[in-house]
Amino acid sequence: MQATPFAEQLGLALNPSGAVRVDEHGRTSLPGVYAAGDLAHVPALATPVPSIAQAVAAGSMVGGCVVANLVDGG
DSSP: OOSSSHHHHHTOOBOTTSSEEOOTTOBOSSTTOBOOGGGEEOTTSSSOOOOHHHHHHHHHHHHHHHHHHHHTTO
């Protein structure tokens, strides 16, 4: 469960774990909003993985997806 209510305030879809639901590219249910790290996980995982190394990797991957989306104009 997240310590702050901003995901709910934005109306983002949440997983049963309380984490933000994302797809494989870190996209949330709100277009233009991305999430990564222990804040979010894909529905196939029961919980987010609280690992610094995995959070850094997820953030890097999502950052690349954001850039690709901006370059594509979308």
